[in-house]
Amino acid sequence: GDPEEKYRPLYHFTPQQGWMNDPNGLVYLDGNYHLFFQHNPEKPVWGPMHWGHAISKDLIHWDEQKIALYPDSLGTIFSGSAVIDKDNTAGFGKGAMVAIFTHHNHQEEDRKTGLHQNQSLAYSLDKGLTWTKYKGNPVLPNPGIWDFRDPKVMWHVHSQRWIMTLATKDCITFYSSKDLKTWQKESEFGKEVGAHGGVWECPDLIPMDYKGTTKWVLLVSINPGGPNGGSVTQYFVGDFDGHQFRTTDTKIKWLDWGPDNYAGVTWSNLGDRHLMIGWMSNWQYANVVPTTKWRSSSTIPRVLTLGKVGQSFYVASTVPKEIETAFRPLKKYHGGGTKEVSFEQHLPQAYRFDLKDLKQQAFKVILSNESGDELVIGYREDQNAYYIDRSKSGEVSFNGEFPKTALAQRLLNKGALSFSLYVDVSSVELFADEGLTVMTSLFFPNRPITKLRIVGDKKLEFKELSISRFNTQ
Ligand code: FRU
Structure with a gap:
């Protein structure tokens, strides 16, 4: 067969050509699972980041779409999330699909200020097919933190606000907003707990049911510092009151112990189903694995549930029914x-x-x-x-x-x-x-x-x- 296709999987998503890393903008709408992803369409190595796009109805077959977000004068497009703005809080349109992402604009002079990563918006009024960047970008400018990225936004029902979970170097910072456009800092979490072998990236805050009560799971990818080297995802189980995340359990917990599951986050607009997908590689060698036309695949999507072993909460990852069967x-x-x-x-x-x-x-x-x-x-x-x-x-x-x-x-x-x-x-x-x-x-x-x-x-x-x-x- 074609040597360039030798390692291409059958039921995992891979881009037709070029480079992929983190899953981005995971959102479910009208029977479609949208998967956006960190993408360099030109070359099979990391480079100027775009958001690629694929859609699946069954989590097995993925149809790659046109590129959703291109670099612009504010920078290249780093990781982020997407929500459905049902009540038109942002004013882009009722039911707009809104992407919240990091603009990355690394200039030499930023070495001193560290002001090269800012959070921005884009919206789609045709269910994710075409996108418009918001004119008021960035919506959350950098306060002087070198690593300031990967916004994961969710609607917090209790306080009727959007909550942004942001990776800020060696901790997570939570922000809140009524309209996705103005953001207020709420709190920080994590400087003193968890694994700190590397920079914190790609977080996700997920309310999960445990026997009728809600616990909050905070996923945090770290690179490097995995139990088996390199990139890995850790998580915390605790409580979130709309302002602060707290946990009393200080054990370090790994979502996946293998070397090749990184930057995983969950789909929004899916109700109580917590479905995650990761990037199936590791920054240690992602750029040099022996594929040529394309590089990197997604993991199998996983259903996350909360359970207990002894006194401690743990997240279990299982294969979705669609794939299992x-x-x-x-x-x-x-x-x-x-x-x-x-x-x-x-x-x-x-x-x-x-x-x-x-x-x-x-x-x-x-x-x-x-x-x-x-x-x-x-x-x-x-x-x-x-x-x-x-x-x-x-x-x-x-x-x-x-x-x-x-x-x-x-x-x-x-x-x-x-x-x-x-x-x-x-x-x-x-x-x-x-x-x-x-x-x-x-x-x-x-x-x-x-x-x-x-x-x-x-x-x-x-x-x-x-x-x-x-x-x-
Ligand atoms: C994680 C990451 C993110 C960043 C993106 C850049 O793998 O480093 O923190 O947004 O990749 O491609």
Whole structure:
């Protein structure tokens, strides 16, 4: 096949050509999931940022649209969000789709002032297809903070105002507004808590239900500083009163332990469904992964729910029904009783592997091909941890960090293991313990992966193991 298409996934979004990073402006409207994204259309490396655009009705098939936002005299277009202004608070029109984004204008003289990132607006009166920038931009000028970006705006029902959650270097700053155009600072959060291995970026503030009460989840991406190196998303669970976010739980929590899920935020205008999508890469090597025409894919969208382990709240990430049911069984095994189960058919390029109730023991799922490439997804009993070892998975030498093994501590105590692997040509997403432990990882095999086997350190005993093929339509 076409070498430029070699690693392109089947059910994940990728831009036809050029570079992509963060998802932006996620908003649902009239049956359409809008995904805008950080985009350099000219080259498959980071550069002058635009907002690319894609629409999906089922979270599987994405139709790429015309570029939504181009750089202008105020700068290039960095990350941000979108809302539906039902009550026309901004005066752009009833039901306008309004994008709130960072204008990035890096001039040499800004080295001193740090005034190069400002928040601006654009609106669409035709459901996201064409856009007009607001004449009064920027709406939130920079007060002198070098990293001042990635506004995520939500309607706060209780106080009947818009709340902007903004990444401000080493903390989050909350702002409020009645009309999206004038913003007032409310509070800061995070200087003393959480992981601070890198700059704070791409936040999201989400009200979530826990058994009838509302808790607030604050997602914060950090780069670098991940548990396995580089870019990663942490989160906090607490309370938000319209002014301040507070948490009493100071544990550091990772949304995804794998190396390749960054800058994830949730869709607006979706009611109680908290649906997130991330950028499936890592700033450590995103610009040099071995694709040429296009670079970077989105993750599988994930449904976020709140649960408790012991006294602590945790966010679980699960696969949306639309995607979960888009696979049809190829083979099922029951019971086990041998140390190894190997799938003898030729593997499809996009499939799902499910293991239910494996009696706890060390094991490896090995994906391989005729070139001798091996990707290993396994579990270490002594550490009660899952891991992904891509050191021998094919092309790995483009970056020194890429071959490192990623480890994910299980949140649950030792006990039966249940998980799903979603594989799509050049990525694997592990969802274990009903989404409490998640790992996302890229890999670039020299030739397509054709074989799968699972090997235990003793006889495997499980309820059911299945392999299901992605429905290609
Ligand atoms: C995160 C990020 C954002 C910024 C964008 C620029 O990956 O650094 O903070 O808005 O990418 O492309």
